[in-house]
Amino acid sequence: MENFSADDIRLVLNTARKFKQVIRRGGDKKLSNLRGKAIVNLFYEPSTRTRTSFELAGKYLGADVVSITSGTSSIVKGESLRDTLRTIEAMGTDAIVMRHKSEGAADFATRVVKPIIINAGDGAHAHPSQALLDLFTIEQAKGRLAGLKVVIVGDILHSRVARSDVYAMTRMGMEVHFAGFKTMLPRFFDFDGVTIHESLDDALKNADVVNVLRIQLERQQAGLFPSTREYARVFGINEDRLRLVKDDALILHPGPQNKGLEISSEATYCERSAIHDQVQNGVAIRMALLNLTLGGAA
Numbered sequence: 137m138e139n140f141s142a143d144d145i146r147l148v149l150n151t152a153r154k155f156k157q158v159i160r161r162g163g164d165k166k167l168s169n170l171r172g173k174a175i176v177n178l179f180y181e182p183s184t185r186t187r188t189s190f191e192l193a194g195k196y197l198g199a200d201v202v203s204i205t206s207g208t209s210s211i212v213k214g215e216s217l218r219d220t221l222r223t224i225e226a227m228g229t230d231a232i233v234m235r236h237k238s239e240g241a242a243d244f245a246t247r248v249v250k251p252i253i254i255n256a257g258d259g260a261h262a263h264p265s266q267a268l269l270d271l272f273t274i275e276q277a278k279g280r281l282a283g284l285k286v287v288i289v290g291d292i293l294h295s296r297v298a299r300s301d302v303y304a305m306t307r308m309g310m311e312v313h314f315a316g317f318k319t320m321l322p323r324f325f326d327f328d329g330v331t332i333h334e335s336l337d338d339a340l341k342n343a344d345v346v347n348v349l350r351i352q353l354e355r356q357q358a359g360l361f362p363s364t365r366e367y368a369r370v371f372g373i374n375e376d377r378l379r380l381v382k383d384d385a386l387i388l389h390p391g392p393q394n395k396g397l398e399i400s401s402e403a404t405y406c407e408r409s410a411i412h413d414q415v416q417n418g419v420a421i422r423m424a425l426l427n428l429t430l431g432g433a434a
């Protein structure tokens with residue numbers, strides 16, 4: 137997201153809007169924009185939403201799509217990332233959608249093979265398609281982005297979603313706030329225009345959007361917060377906390393959720409929650425990204 141201008145983001149959002157109509161119209165969703173193109177999803181980390189939505193997005197656009205997950209491929213036999221990428225390239229692949237535990241893995245891939253590389257999450261670094269679907273969801277619900285106050289709550293330090301969101305949201309003129317235990321906030325803070333709060337209640341005042349992050353238990357060393365009960369009490373989003381935000385505020389969560397830890401069931405299913413919409417919008421955004429990068433018809 138760092139390299140995306142406001143115009144680039146606008147193009148993706150406008151394209152996604154057209155594809156969302158295709159998904160919602162029911163009946164035959166299959167287009168022929170990417171007919172004859174081959175896309176491989178290469179996922180070294182678990183995923184439900186991102187992998188399935190990239191796969192469906194490619195299929196709805198008429199491409200041939202294959203998904204590879206680490207447990208069922210030669211990755212378990214110790215093949216290097218470079219060799220796996222070159223093997224996939226040799227089969228005539230046009231795009232590789234990649235998720236990997238190491239920061240910079242997608243960038244590395246662009247240096248060793250020719251297909252288009254789309255980063256579907258690299259360690260704690262970036263998750264650009266999630267940031268774009270977050271923007272799309274907010275704009276669909278609110279009719280605008282500029283001037284809205286968004287509070288990103290939780291494990292910012294380990295969150296590739298937060299990092300990509302910050303670039304995308306500030307670029308579109310949104311006011312970004314972070315809230316979390318001090319141990320979960322970036323130590324070397326290099327984002328301009330972001331306000332940091334150690335009190336969630338202060339941060340939530342007058343918020344238009346609350347983006348609740350999953351506690352990244354797999355990426356943290358123990359001890360970032362005293363106990364899960366303590367975390368839920370101090371930083372969990374629940375009905376009481378939602379009284380502080382604007383009446384029409386939107387609740388987002390990228391999923392999967394640790395229910396009862398960072399978010400309560402009531403908050404997930406309340407009227408203001410757009411968590412379910414984020415999933416459908418994710419397919420439209422990924423259709424837009426594949427269509428734009430692989431030169432499908434406008």
Ligand code: NCD
Binds near residue numbers: 257263297350391392
């Ligand atoms: C996010 C991810 O994998 O980074 N999930 C997703 O893509 N929907 C967020 C997370 O796992 O916490």
